[in-house]
Amino acid sequence: MSIHRNAEPYFWAGEKEIACLLIHGFTGSPADMKVLGTYLLECGYGVSGLLLPGHGSTPEDLATKSWSDWFNAVEEEYLKLQQSYRLVIPMGLSMGGVLALHLAAQHQVQGLISLSAPIFLLNERIYNTAEFEFEYYRKERTQEAKAQYLAEGRFSYDAIPLKALNSLLELIDLVKKELGEIKASSLIIQSKDDPLVNPQSAQYIYDHVGSKEKELSWLEKSKHVITLGAERQQVFKKTEDFLKRGF
DSSP: OOOOGGGOOEEEOOSSSEEEEEEOOTTOOGGGGHHHHHHHHHTTOEEEEEOOTTOSSOHHHHTTOOHHHHHHHHHHHHHHHHTTOSEEEEEEETHHHHHHHHHHHHSOOSEEEEESOOSSBSOGGGGGGGGOSOSEEEOOOOHHHHHHHHHTTOOOOSEEEHHHHHHHHHHHHHHHHHGGGOOSEEEEEEETTOSSBOTHHHHHHHHHOOOSSEEEEEESSOOSOTTSSTTHHHHHHHHHHHHTTOO
16 A cells, blocks of 8 residues: 655654654554654654554545554554663654554553543544444535645645544543553643533543543644644743653
8 A cells, every 4th residue: 555755754862761652643643743743853752753543644544444553553653762762752643643552552651642632522423423324524625725735735634534533533432541550640631622522531531540640731823733833842842841750
């Protein structure tokens, strides 16, 4: 399967003993985390921006994948990085944040960062996909918007396969039940103006995660992809401060 040039994964070794595992969101690509990754590399950290199965190619490819495929890829990369670094810190955007939480429930992760992770979605129609008479939900995006998106070096699908979306909802339900099992130090960042994720998702994660050390940070002017939003420097600084703890 051909991967779009804007969706290529990346790895930078860094010079510190800590690696950052960057996990992108549903229908997105590693590009959404790349500016954050560049910032972290400049701080000396190792950076791995993996491409989740079914992403970076076609919506039809994504339709053949499920949450277990995405998680297996995250887990495999986490275990691989552990062989070379003292600590591996998963940090995920949107669905990537949910995958990071699931990883922390399965492994003794020392720290994690959740960015715009959905527990509750704003569009309640999504929870009733069985009523839809189509297999793909089409995003409303003009040709100009598509061209600008690609020019910015980003890549995501214009069509969302409902089969894969249902699998994401299954993953969210699973993670909701296992939040109490997570003991990793946790940083949760969420925009109050997120058009996709109900901001109460962040409060729910904070209230239910079993971590003794946890922080919830709110953004006021960002949308969903906070790693590229108006307050991205604030996100980067919060991330750096979190990593400086050393665990």
